[in-house]
Amino acid sequence: MELICQSKYYTFYQAEKERRFYIDFGQKTIPLNLCQLIALRHKVLSISIEDHFDSDLNKHGFEVLLLCNKEHLFVLNTLEILDLKELVQHSFCVMGIAATRQTASV
Amino acid sequence: MKDIARQSMSIKVESMDMLNGQIKMEAHASAIYLAMASWCEQNGFFTSAKFFFKQAEEEREHMMKIFNFLIDTGGSPISPEISNINHDYSSIVDVFESTLEHEVKVTTSIHNIVKKARELGDITTERFLDWFVMEQVEEENTIRDILDMIEVTGTEGVGLQMIDNQVANWIE
Ligand SMILES: [Fe+2]
Numbered sequence A: 001m002e003l004i005c006q007s008k009y010y011t012f013y014q015a016e017k018e019r020r021f022y023i024d025f026g027q028k029t030i031p032l033n034l035c036q037l038i039a040l041r042h043k044v045l046s047i048s049i050e051d052h053f054d055s056d057l058n059k060h061g062f063e064v065l066l067l068c069n070k071e072h073l074f075v076l077n078t079l080e081i082l083d084l085k086e087l088v089q090h091s092f093c094v095m096g097i098a099a100t101r102q103t104a105s106v
Numbered sequence B: 001m002k003d004i005a006r007q008s009m010s011i012k013v014e015s016m017d018m019l020n021g022q023i024k025m026e027a028h029a030s031a032i033y034l035a036m037a038s039w040c041e042q043n044g045f046f047t048s049a050k051f052f053f054k055q056a057e058e059e060r061e062h063m064m065k066i067f068n069f070l071i072d073t074g075g076s077p078i079s080p081e082i083s084n085i086n087h088d089y090s091s092i093v094d095v096f097e098s099t100l101e102h103e104v105k106v107t108t109s110i111h112n113i114v115k116k117a118r119e120l121g122d123i124t125t126e127r128f129l130d131w132f133v134m135e136q137v138e139e140e141n142t143i144r145d146i147l148d149m150i151e152v153t154g155t156e157g158v159g160l161q162m163i164d165n166q167v168a169n170w171i172e
C-alpha cells in the first residue's frame, strides 16, 4: 500500500495490486473502489459546513456519513469534516483526476 | 505510482460535477415542458401541447446522453432531484417566451462547461459537448421562429387558434 495523502485525522492509501484505495479513519481503515471513493467525495463535498455555525440548521455540529453502500457509518464533527473535505480534494488532485484543489461545488 | 484512478476514469472530476449539474438542468427542462404541455392541454392549445410533450421527451434524451457519457468515462452520474416547477402562464405567448428564456439559460450553461473543460484540458468532455452546442442553436432557432410566427399572426380574434395550428409545422 502506498500513501497518497495525509491530513490531520485521516490517511489515504492506494493498493496497486487490488486496484483499491484505503482510508484510515483512526478508529478503522476502510477499503474503497473508485466508484465508492467518488460517492464519498460527493457526500463529503455536499456537506454544508456553514450549517454547523447555525444552531437551527445543525443543532449538534455533527454529520453522519454512511459509506460504501451503507457498510460503514461515521459520526464526524465540524473539524473532522473540514479535514476530510481537504483530504478528498487533495487526493483527487494527487491522483490526477482533478485539475485543481478547489473543487467546484457538487 | 500506478494511476489506478486515472485508468478507471477518463474525464476530470470537475467536469463530472458540471455534467451532473447539466443532467439536473436537462431534467428540469423536461419537467418544465411537461408542465407547459399540461397548461396547453387545459387551455385548448392541443397542437402546442403535442409540441411540448415532444420537447419534454427530447430533454430527457439529452439528460440520458450525459448520464451515459458519465458511465462510459468511468464517472458517477447522479439521478437529479427536481422541484419548483411553474405551472402558471398568463398566455400562450408567455409559454413560448418562457421557453426561449429557458433555452438561452441552457445554452449559457453548456457554453460555460465547454469553457471550463477547455481550461481543465479535458478534451474528452469538450468534444462530447459539441453536439449539445449545435443542438442548442437548433432549439433556440425553433422557438424564435415560433415567436416570429406569433408576432405575424397576432393574438386578436382567431389569432390564438391559428397560432396553435401553425405550431404543427415545428413538430417533426
Ligand atoms: Fe436540452
Ligand SMILES: [Fe+2]
Residues within 6 Å of the ligand: B029, B059, B103, B106, B139
Ligand atoms: Fe432544450
